[in-house]
Amino acid sequence: MLDLIIRFSKACRSAGMRVSTSEVIDSVKQLEYIDVTDENRFKYLLRANFAKSRREQKNFDRLYDLFFHEKEPEKSPDPALQRHAEIRELIESFSGDAGQTPIDAALKAFLKGNPIPYITEMQRLETKNEYTPKGLKSNLGQLSSRLEVMLRINAMRNRLLNLPAQSGENAPEARHRAVDHLLKRLDAAYGMLTEESTPYNDGLKQIRTHKKHYSDIGERPFSSLSPREVAEMRDVIKQMIRKLKDRASRRWAARNKGVIDVRKTLRYAGRFQGIPIDIKYRNKRLRKAKIVTLCDVSGSVWSAARFMLNMLYSMQDCFSSVNSFAFVCATTDVTEIFEKNEVNQAIEKVMSNADIDFNALTDYGEVFFQFKRDHIHLLNKKTTIIIVGDGRSNYHNPRQDILAEMREKCRRIIWLNPEPEAFWGTGDSEMNTFKAFCHEVRPCRNLNQLIDFVEDLVM
Amino acid sequence: MEFQSIEEVMNRLEKVGYIASKQIATVVFLAAATKKPILVEGPAGSGKTELARALAKCLKRKKIRLQCYEGLDEAKALYEWEYAKQLLYTQMIKEKINDLLAGATSIAEAVERIADQEDAFFSERFILARPLLQAISSDNPVVLLIDEIDKADPEFEAFLLELLSDFQVSIPELGVKKAVHIPLVVLTSNNYRDMSDALKRRCIHLYIDYPKPELEKRIVGLKIPDIDSRLVDRLVSAVNNIRNLDLKKRPCISETLDWAQSLMVLQIDDLTPQVISDTLNVICKYKADADLVRAAAEKILCST
Ligand SMILES: Nc1ncnc2c1ncn2[C@@H]1O[C@H](COP(=O)(O)OP(=O)(O)O)[C@@H](O)[C@H]1O
Numbered sequence: 001m002l003d004l005i006i007r008f009s010k011a012c013r014s015a016g017m018r019v020s021t022s023e024v025i026d027s028v029k030q031l032e033y034i035d036v037t038d039e040n041r042f043k044y045l046l047r048a049n050f051a052k053s054r055r056e057q058k059n060f061d062r063l064y065d066l067f068f069h070e071k072e073p074e075k076s077p078d079p080a081l082q083r084h085a086e087i088r089e090l091i092e093s094f095s096g097d098a099g100q101t102p103i104d105a106a107l108k109a110f111l112k113g114n115p116i117p118y119i120t121e122m123q124r125l126e127t128k129n130e131y132t133p134k135g136l137k138s139n140l141g142q143l144s145s146r147l148e149v150m151l152r153i154n155a156m157r158n159r160l161l162n163l164p165a166q167s168g169e170n171a172p173e174a175r176h177r178a179v180d181h182l183l184k185r186l187d188a189a190y191g192m193l194t195e196e197s198t199p200y201n202d203g204l205k206q207i208r209t210h211k212k213h214y215s216d217i218g219e220r221p222f223s224s225l226s227p228r229e230v231a232e233m234r235d236v237i238k239q240m241i242r243k244l245k246d247r248a249s250r251r252w253a254a255r256n257k258g259v260i261d262v263r264k265t266l267r268y269a270g271r272f273q274g275i276p277i278d279i280k281y282r283n284k285r286l287r288k289a290k291i292v293t294l295c296d297v298s299g300s301v302w303s304a305a306r307f308m309l310n311m312l313y314s315m316q317d318c319f320s321s322v323n324s325f326a327f328v329c330a331t332t333d334v335t336e337i338f339e340k341n342e343v344n345q346a347i348e349k350v351m352s353n354a355d356i357d358f359n360a361l362t363d364y365g366e367v368f369f370q371f372k373r374d375h376i377h378l379l380n381k382k383t384t385i386i387i388v389g390d391g392r393s394n395y396h397n398p399r400q401d402i403l404a405e406m407r408e409k410c411r412r413i414i415w416l417n418p419e420p421e422a423f424w425g426t427g428d429s430e431m432n433t434f435k436a437f438c439h440e441v442r443p444c445r446n447l448n449q450l451i452d453f454v455e456d457l458v459m
Numbered sequence: 460m461e462f463q464s465i466e467e468v469m470n471r472l473e474k475v476g477y478i479a480s481k482q483i484a485t486v487v488f489l490a491a492a493t494k495k496p497i498l499v500e501g502p503a504g505s506g507k508t509e510l511a512r513a514l515a516k517c518l519k520r521k522k523i524r525l526q527c528y529e530g531l532d533e534a535k536a537l538y539e540w541e542y543a544k545q546l547l548y549t550q551m552i553k554e555k556i557n558d559l560l561a562g563a564t565s566i567a568e569a570v571e572r573i574a575d576q577e578d579a580f581f582s583e584r585f586i587l588a589r590p591l592l593q594a595i596s597s598d599n600p601v602v603l604l605i606d607e608i609d610k611a612d613p614e615f616e617a618f619l620l621e622l623l624s625d626f627q628v629s630i631p632e633l634g635v636k637k638a639v640h641i642p643l644v645v646l647t648s649n650n651y652r653d654m655s656d657a658l659k660r661r662c663i664h665l666y667i668d669y670p671k672p673e674l675e676k677r678i679v680g681l682k683i684p685d686i687d688s689r690l691v692d693r694l695v696s697a698v699n700n701i702r703n704l705d706l707k708k709r710p711c712i713s714e715t716l717d718w719a720q721s722l723m724v725l726q727i728d729d730l731t732p733q734v735i736s737d738t739l740n741v742i743c744k745y746k747a748d749a750d751l752v753r754a755a756a757e758k759i760l761c762s763t
Pocket residue numbers: 476477478479501502503504505506507508509510647678712713
């Protein structure tokens with residue numbers, strides 16, 4: 001049993017779950033207390049120790065089924081031992097094919113009942129970087145490597161289905177069952193390749209309605225504004241920001257007065273023979289958020305990003321710091337531009353920034369990768385990350401694993417998507433994948449929605 | 460051991476009004492047997508806080524609750540010196556202090572003499588024990604509920620970690636206080652924030668979802684014994700359908716109970732679209748949600 005649990009913990013780790021040794025030991029200890037032949041209890045026990053948040057449960061369940069439900073042929077209580085010999089023979093026959101790739105080896109181990117190498121390969125595909133020179137980028141990196149695995153699985157499947165007839169006595173029966181078993185395993189492997197492995201995200205705040213602050217201009221999609229309307233929009237924003245700032249500062253003032261600080265009051269009173277001449281208040285320090293924004297500046301998304309930046313920088317004193325990055329297929333730090341220029345000038349400067357390749361294809365995975373490499377130190381538990389983008393990544397590897405890392409380092413991630421929700425996840429949109437790592441997602445197509453967001457952020 | 464078996468956990472919880480699923484009972488049993496804190500996650504109103512209450516009740520232990528919020532600190536969670544009381548005492552024993560200081564030739568000497576008496580002022584007498592200190596210094600074992608831990612700041616979580624790892628706290632003026640009994644600790648979270656790995660490692664995890672219809676029917680039957688069972692069937696299946704709608708706030712168990720109660724009071728014994736429309740305010744807190752439910756009333760009822 002110990003061995004089994006250790007192997008299962010290895011499988012979990014190779015699938016990116018964090019299972020510590022102490023958790024393995026805890027599980028083994030707890031096994032003493034329950035009847036392990038009750039499958040449900042066994043599963044609850046492992047889950048309570050291996051997946052310590054709702055987020056991780058989906059991955060756990062998937063691995064648990066893979067590991068404990070696809071019975072390993074060697075250990076299966078099936079008395080037809082013949083079948084096992086048969087299975088082994090069939091698996092070995094696959095090696096007749098051209099040289100062994102890691103995928104081949106992993107698939108064969110998987111068929112034999114050891115899923116770990118295959119899980120590791122899957123994890124590798126998901127977190128793979130595509131170091132191809134700029135401009136020559138293969139558009140379908142992750143997809144094509146998955147395709148390769150898929151082709152291998154299909155080849156094995158075809159072989160099994162087209163085995164030459166076999167002679168001998170009860171051989172056909174055993175052979176039939178062995179083939180059946182292997183086909184099922186291949187289906188499982190295939191399933192892992194295509195399934196969504198995003199975590200549960202119960203805490204996600206998904207905003208779907210908005211207040212009608214302004215009629216007409218408030219509801220007009222950013223992407224359809226004429227230059228005249230853009231100018232009009234700026235004026236409306238200016239007005240609105242003034243009001244909002246006013247409200248915000250009043251609230252800060254009230255909140256900071258705080259409750260009576262008994263200690264301080266008494267300490268002070270001590271100087272006057274215990275008479276509390278001066279009531280002292282507990283000064284709660286301002287809890288201003290640190291903001292990091294990542295803005296897609298390509299094509300239609302830019303019109304949403306620019307107004308978001310406009311508002312954010314106009315409200316700058318409500319935050320302890322604002323760092324901004326613009327991206328298409330690479331991450332460019334534009335913080336300084338906003339520090340040195342008036343907001344609208346800064347926005348124009350970003351637009352004409354030579355470092356940004358506005359014609360490139362958007363690649364979120366690469367953007368996250370570069371952000372992690374160069375700027376991850378900006379994140380701490382006070383940071384709110386705001387991402388403005390449509391999540392359309394041109395079929396590049398979305399690298400949600402990096403987004404997951406960013407999530408762990410910051411306080412929260414808010415994603416503003418300028419597309420209507422109905423389009424999320426269609427075509428090359430990875431929004432449904434990214435969403436699983438955000439704390440809040442909102443459509444952000446017009447001024448009213450943007451105002452709601454900024455209000456929420458500073459109030 | 461507190462419980463001999465998982466079945467015993469279920470039975471004893473049911474006796475005090477809590478219907479536990481197999482999963483809940485298994486995790487509670489393991490936590491009690493190995494004295495590990497339970498980290499309970501789940502949507503609002505799924506019975507997390509109630510579980511701690513029921514555990515305390517069936518174990519005949521006192522429940523000590525620490526409600527978490529942003530800005531919660533050690534002074535509110537662990538202990539605080541009672542300055543007012545100390546001050547009062549100094550006033551009352553002024554003369555003694557004067558005696559003590561009599562003959563002191565310099566301020567330094569006076570300070571020195573007072574410092575010698577410091578122990579008298581920083582003793583248990585002047586300590587105001589907050590929930591965490593209460594829980595570990597109680598003479599009888601208790602259930603410690605740390606409610607909505609995700610609302611506290613991450614720094615507080617780090618502080619809590621120390622307590623949960625060795626069930627002792629150090630008070631600089633008094634030294635280390637070790638737990639008299641290790642409390643049964645229940646931490647709850649609504650998932651506003653991810654917990655740190657370190658905290659998770661200390662705990663055993665339990666996710667409580669909305670109950671399966673079978674379980675929810677039993678809960679309603681337990682809390683409102685004279686309700687007609689056919690109505691309960693209809694009600695619970697309607698609530699489950701409502702939970703599948705895209706609502707701002709999905710109705711939880713207490714809303715099912717409230718709804719059942721109102722139908723009883725109104726002497727309604729069947730659900731119709733009209734009834735749903737009339738009693739909707741019991742299950743929907745938002746107008747937008749109510750509109751959605753009203754529009755889907757037919758569907759909510761027919762897929763029974
Ligand atoms: N398993 C259960 N058995 C009996 N009553 C329950 C159960 N779960 C929830 N309830 C009822 O639901 C109400 C809300 O539960 P509560 O513990 O406050 O939710 P949470 O803390 O998860 O937000 C409780 O007052 C209780 O009446």
